[in-house]
Amino acid sequence: MNITFYLAATIAVLATVMVITRANGVHALLYLVVSLLAIALVFYSLGAPFAAALEVIVYAGAIMVLFVFVVMMLNLGEIAAVREAQWMAPRIWIGPSILSLILTAQLAYMLVSNEIGNTGRAVVDARAVGLALYGPYLLCVELASMLLLAALVGAYRLAETGRSGVIKGGH
Amino acid sequence: MTTVPFGQLLILPVLLFALGVLGVLARRNLVFILMSIEIMLNAAGLVFIIAGARWGQADGQIMFLLVLTLAAAEVSIGLALIIRIRARLPSLDSDAANLLQG
Amino acid sequence: MMHALWLVPAFPLLGAAILMLSAGRLAPRAIALIAVLPCAASAIVAITIAIGFITAPPPGHAFSQILWQWVAIGGFDPAIGLYLDPLSLVMMLVVTVVGTLILLYATEFMAGDEGYNRFFAYMNLFVAAMLVLLLANDLLFLYVGWEGVGLCSYLLIGFWYQDAANGLAARKAFIVTRVGDTGLMIGLFVLFTHLGTLDIQPLMHRAVLAWPHGSNIASLAAALLLLGAIGKSAQLPLQTWLPDAMAGPTPVSALIHAATMVTAGVYLIARMHVLYALAPHVQMAVAAIGAATLFAAAVAALNQHDIKRILAYSTISQIGYMFLALGVGAESAAIFHFMAHAFFKALLFLAAGAITMRLEHHEHDIFRMGGLAKQLPVAFWSFLIGSASLAALPLVTAGFYSKEMILSETWAHGGAVPILWVAGVVTAFVTALYIFRAVFIVFFGEAKTPVVGHYGIRIMLPLTVLSVLAIVGGFVETPNGLGGVRLFSHFLSSVFGHVPLAASATETPLLVVASLVSLAGVALAWLLYLRPAPRFVAWAQTQAVVAWRNFFLSGWGFDWFYDRLIVQPFLYLVRINHSDVIDDVFTGIADGCRGLHGLLKQTQTGRIRWYAAWLAAGSIVTIAVAVIR
Known part of the structure; x- marks a missing residue:
């Protein structure tokens, strides 16, 4: 199982690197799907099969499909890809890379220096999650539902187009 | 069931999160910035899962569920905004959308 | 009956308030009625009180009425109170009776003036302020009346304000008396810091106990009060405002000269006579100033x-x-x-x-x-x-x-x-x-x-x-x-x-x-x-005599003298400091702020990535602080 984890982790990191370096939007999205699937594998290896399933269905499925729709709707063609490549000149990466490296080093240092322990590791199946979710965490379900409702209304209002096809509001 | 030590397990979300930050800072296209934010959110969800596994409790997965919901909501709003910006500005260059300049 | 004392200043104050608030919406007959009645009521109350005072004098020949506490801060607790003794009784009678007669006269004299309402509002306020001055139990309350009198004189001297000369005369009266008022105020500070009260009767007792005859501090306090009295009473050398104060309507002059305002200085010195008895040099100065003034003013007249x-x-x-x-x-x-x-x-x-x-x-x-x-x-x-x-x-x-x-x-x-x-x-x-x-x-x-x-x-x-x-x-x-x-x-x-x-x-x-x-x-x-004998007429027209006559006509040239001594140097200073040095300091502060604003504005680029970078940098610093600890 350890090899599964290391493999999945490597794939996830490499795929993510590809995501942030692609000039073509659709390519980047496909790499992101790969990364998410790899992370789902990691979930599974950590004894969270329900979360792994959700990761595949919701993240890699629904959310990524939304992205694909939008990218295609915006029609980011060849010209956009060329411009993206121009925007990704090497010197652009210097500052953000330094910041990210420092952040990584800091977080890694904190995690390694703390004794986390190595016990636990029981499979928490969908039944356990469901019982907890509709038991003590009922309020979280309500919060999530409201969040989604707000997102639904907000997205509808923001992307609404008038009869003439012109987007309304937002003066 | 993996037996990798938790210290090493946690390196993965750290790396993913840092890559997400890198993407947000380095990319100019708003779609890519949104993708990078997704990466960061996912890294945060991964930490919850790892923590849930550490204590063998369901709470971690429930928090992951909440993060998932948040990501869905955020993406829908973010993409709607991108559509709106696309209608007003010639490109999705985040540097061009600088109307808040002081 | 003595307890109705507060009505005496209250009536004219009420009259003034009604006239001011009605803002000229009343008919002239009503205005005239409201103008005279409060003062007449005051006079009647004052006369009744006087009869009561003379037939059955209160203990100690003095009656004091505390209306309410003004403030109480530490040891400083001036009261709004009235004090009636034979001195203030006489003054009160004269002011109310003469004031009523003058107001009655003015209702006809001012008939048809477009500021009819305003005029009587000020006149009533004037009488009220003077009564406050006379009846005040406490020097601080007296000072309220003192300044009120000054304000009303300013308003009334410049009553016909359309003519700029009247405004100038009003301003002159106000500024010249202000010189004296400043002295009075400093005098009050001196009295309070050394004796710890401004209540007149305790103040006099403490002064006698604390200060030996002829002591310097008593002389200083007396001299400062004298400065105030000189300003208000138009004595040498602060007399120049009074002749110009004739710019006001004649009833105003009558009120200023006979009943209110100029006699305030006399009253102040009489009221504080214990203090002056402690400062014989200052008392001598009072006499000398009086003697010099009475002669100089008579020659000018x-x-x-x-x-x-x-x-x-x-x-x-x-x-x-x-x-x-x-x-x-x-x-x-x-x-x-x-x-x-x-x-x-x-x-x-x-x-x-x-x-x-x-x-x-x-x-x-x-x-x-x-x-x-x-x-x-x-x-x-x-x-x-x-x-x-x-x-x-x-x-x-x-x-x-x-x-x-x-x-x-x-x-x-x-x-x-x-x-x-x-x-x-x-x-x-x-x-x-x-x-x-x-x-x-x-x-x-x-x-x-x-x-x-x-x-x-x-x-x-x-x-x-x-x-x-x-x-x-x-x-x-x-x-x-x-x-x-x-x-x-x-x-x-x-x-x-x-x-x-x-x-x-x-x-x-x-x-x-x-x-x-x-x-x-x-x-x-x-x-x-x-x-006139022809010889006298001829003599009066000779050059030397005409020069002297003009000199006296100008009131011994005091206006010219003050112009050279104070006004011109001041104007000169104003001219050379036209760009205002002090102002530069404040515009400098403003410019500095604007510069800093320009610098900070550079950080507000409006670019999302820039803000995100700062967010990341801030997180790094925060985490660094947490890690180093």
Whole structure:
């Protein structure tokens, strides 16, 4: 199982690197799907099969499909890809890379220096999650539902187009 | 069931999160910035899962569920905004959308 | 009845409030009613209180009424309270009665003026402020009245504000008295820091206990209060505002000169007489200032053309007599003269107003009047009675008794001060000369300006009442040789502890001298101005004499002197500091802020990635802090 984890982790990191370096939007999205699937594998290896399933269905499925729709709707063609490549000149990466490296080093240092322990590791199946979710965490379900409702209304209002096809509001 | 030590397990979300930050800072296209934010959110969800596994409790997965919901909501709003910006500005260059300049 | 004391200042204040708030929406008849009634009510209350006070004096011959506490901060707890003793009673009576008469007169005098409502609002406020000043229990409350009087005088002198000259005169009055007010305020600070209270009666007790006779600090406090008194009472060297204050309507002048404002300084010194007794040098200065002022102002009055300016200088001169009396420790004589002066000066001003309002173009120059005795008999007889009282014609006038009292007290004060007495006697002569000069020029000779209009009852009545008062007002106090009535000084003795003069060998000669000089003055005026000898006319036109006359006409050149001494240097400083050094400091601060703003603005690029980078950097720093700990 350890090899599964290391493999999945490597794939996830490499795929993510590809995501942030692609000039073509659709390519980047496909790499992101790969990364998410790899992370789902990691979930599974950590004894969270329900979360792994959700990761595949919701993240890699629904959310990524939304992205694909939008990218295609915006029609980011060849010209956009060329411009993206121009925007990704090497010197652009210097500052953000330094910041990210420092952040990584800091977080890694904190995690390694703390004794986390190595016990636990029981499979928490969908039944356990469901019982907890509709038991003590009922309020979280309500919060999530409201969040989604707000997102639904907000997205509808923001992307609404008038009869003439012109987007309304937002003066 | 993996037996990798938790210290090493946690390196993965750290790396993913840092890559997400890198993407947000380095990319100019708003779609890519949104993708990078997704990466960061996912890294945060991964930490919850790892923590849930550490204590063998369901709470971690429930928090992951909440993060998932948040990501869905955020993406829908973010993409709607991108559509709106696309209608007003010639490109999705985040540097061009600088109307808040002081 | 004594507890109704608070009504006395409250009535005019209420009248002023009603008139101000109604803002001219009332009919003129209603305004006139609201203008006079509160003051008349005050006068009635004051008279009732006075009767009660005299028939059944309160314990200690003083009554105090605390209305409410003003503030209480540490040891500083001034009260809003009223204090009634014979001194404030006399002043209150005079102010309310004379004020009522003047207001009654003004309702007719000001008829048709577009500021009718405003005028009476100010007048009522003026009377209220003066009553507060007189009745205040506490120096701080007194200061409220003091400043209120100053404010109202400013408003009323500049009442006809469309003419810029009137505004200038008002400003001058305000600024010049302000010089004195500053001295008074510092004096109050000195008193409070050393004695710890401003309540007048405890203050006097503590002063006597704390300060030895002639101590420096007592002298300092007394001198600072004197500065305030000089400013308000228009004494040398702060007298320049009063002649210009004639810019206001005539009833205002009457009120300022007779009842309110200028007598405030006299009252202040009389009220604080214990303090002045502790500072003999300052008291001597009071007498010296009074003597110098009374003479200088009388000489200036002799050379004026404007009938109101003559009266203005005459007021300065008569207040000088009061200061002289205060300076020689004869406070009751000063207050007696104040009372007599209030009657005859109000009468003179109202009569002068009655003359000018009937002349075409409201003529003020006495040399363009003439022969008015037959045409304006009421004004003539009023003015004549007032003049006789001012000139102290023997036996029949109030002014004679009060002035005689001052002169004999001055003589009795000691052999070292005959100079003061001489000044008083010489000025008595000049006084008779200048006022009868005005009488003869205005009322006799040939008519030069036509007369129009007629008088109503509201003008006749105050003139009549004041005429009677200007004659009989003096019979409450007569010298030993003439019956020795001592009602007035007995009444005031509980305040001042001053015993009237005993009969002495010098008294009769002094009385004769005082009578003779005033008669001589009238006689000389008769000779010089009614039937002028050609030689005198020629002499008066010689170059040197004309130069002197112009010098006196300008009031001894004080305005010129102050212009050179203060105004011009100040204007020079204003010119060289035109760009304002201090201003540069503040514009510098503003520029600095703008520069910093420009720098900070650079960070607001509007670029999302830039903000995100700062977010990341901030997170790194925060985590670094957490890690290093």
